[in-house]
Each structure stands twice: as C-alpha cells, then as structure tokens.
Amino acid sequence: MNFVQPIRDVEAIVEIKNYLKDTNERDYVLFVAGINAGLHISDLLSLRVGDVKGTHIEFLEKETGKLQRRAINNTLKKALNEFVTGKPDGEYLFKCDQNGKRSSTGNSPMDIKMVFIMLNRVARRLGITDNIGTETLRKTFGYHLYKQQQHSLWMMKEWFHLKSELEVLRYIGAIDDLERNKHDYVLDL
Known part of the structure; x- marks a missing residue:
C-alpha cells in the first residue's frame, strides 16, 4: 500500500506556492492554509470566510x-487577507464551479477529489514524484512542525487524533526518514 507523503523539501514548498500564486489564487490559498493550519481536508473545505477573519481559525x-481553534500565522494571514477582502462571511472560503475555478455564483465548496487532482497535477508539473494526496497538506504541516519543534509531538497527537x-x-513521515537514513548513524565513543 502506498501512503501519501509530506512535502519534506522546503524549496519544493516554495516552488509550489509560487506556481499556484501565479496560476490560481484559490488553490494557492488552499495550499497555504493546508500546510500552515494542519486541518483535515474536510474541515478545510468546510471553512467559510467569516471563520478566518480573526487571529484564529474557528x-x-x-x-x-x-x-x-487554530492560530493563523503571518504567512497564512497575508494570503487570507488578500483573498477574503470584500467577500461575505457566509461564503465558502474555497468555492468551485464545474471547471474547478472559483465561482462567482452559487456557494458550494470544492470537493476532496478536486483537491486531490489539483495537488497531483501541480506536483507532477513541478517534478515531485512522491505519492501526493489531500493528506499531504496536513502531513507537511506536521512534518515541518516536528522538525522545528520536536516537543510538539504531544500536541500533534491530540490534533491528529492519534493514540x-x-x-x-509514522503519520508525518519522520519514521520513513529514520528508516531511509538508519545506515548513516554512527556512534563514536
């Protein structure tokens, strides 16, 4: 069974963000929100404009x-501020139409399949060969939070509802990293 992976390489994250910012604002904000808030994709897609206007996503x-409640960091705040300006609080944050673009009429959110297709299309276009899926966003959040603050494991355990x-x-891909590099560890006493 192939599990989806986090995006480990910060340069790849920047490349994806730049590509999406240039091609589709909604998808850019979705990606930034996914990797900065760590929400499950169904929770992310159910957000409305009013849910993200403060200092926290509720x-x-x-x-x-x-x-x-999840804190909104500076990167996400900047992306959200530009994106939600002038939109009513009750509007879905990530609206769609049949073409997968932001809809000016109606108010239905993107579905999970659309996000999966978008993420894979972008990953392949940019040469990313890892297994990518909607959980990649959340796993990327967890992976980089762990790399920056290893003491955050207990918090992620609660957020991700793991035992x-x-x-x-295992979920964030850190065990895979250890397995891949286990022959590089040397103890020199």
Whole structure:
C-alpha cells in the first residue's frame, strides 16, 4: 500500500506556492492554509470566510463534532487577507464551479477529489514524484512542525487524533526518514 507523503523539501514548498500564486489564487490559498493550519481536508473545505477573519481559525471539527481553534500565522494571514477582502462571511472560503475555478455564483465548496487532482497535477508539473494526496497538506504541516519543534509531538497527537507519539511520527513521515537514513548513524565513543 502506498501512503501519501509530506512535502519534506522546503524549496519544493516554495516552488509550489509560487506556481499556484501565479496560476490560481484559490488553490494557492488552499495550499497555504493546508500546510500552515494542519486541518483535515474536510474541515478545510468546510471553512467559510467569516471563520478566518480573526487571529484564529474557528471550526466545528467533522471527525469529533467539537469546536476547534487554530492560530493563523503571518504567512497564512497575508494570503487570507488578500483573498477574503470584500467577500461575505457566509461564503465558502474555497468555492468551485464545474471547471474547478472559483465561482462567482452559487456557494458550494470544492470537493476532496478536486483537491486531490489539483495537488497531483501541480506536483507532477513541478517534478515531485512522491505519492501526493489531500493528506499531504496536513502531513507537511506536521512534518515541518516536528522538525522545528520536536516537543510538539504531544500536541500533534491530540490534533491528529492519534493514540501515541510513535503514530504521529509514522503519520508525518519522520519514521520513513529514520528508516531511509538508519545506515548513516554512527556512534563514536
């Protein structure tokens, strides 16, 4: 079974962001939100403009039914501010039409399949060969949070609804990294 992977390479993340910013503002903001907030894709797609106007994203988590809050960092805030200007609070943040573009009429969100197709199209266009899926956004968030702040495992365990810190490491791809590099570890006493 092939599991989807996080995007480990920061340069690849920048390349994807630049490509999306130049080609599709909605997809750019979706990507930035996905890798900076770590929400499950169904929660991300259910967000409305009013949910992201403050300092936190507030949403009812589909998996648990609980109200959740996630801080909005500077990168995400900048992308959101430009994107939501002039839009009503009740509008879905990531609207679509039949062409997968932002719709000016109606108010239906993108579906998960559309996001999957978009992410894979962009990844292949940019030469990324890892298995990419909608969970890639959330895994990328977790992977880079772990790399920057290893003490955050307990928090990710709660966010991702996993039973152990080992499951978190598996989910975000850190175990794969250890397996791939295990022959490089040397103890020199």
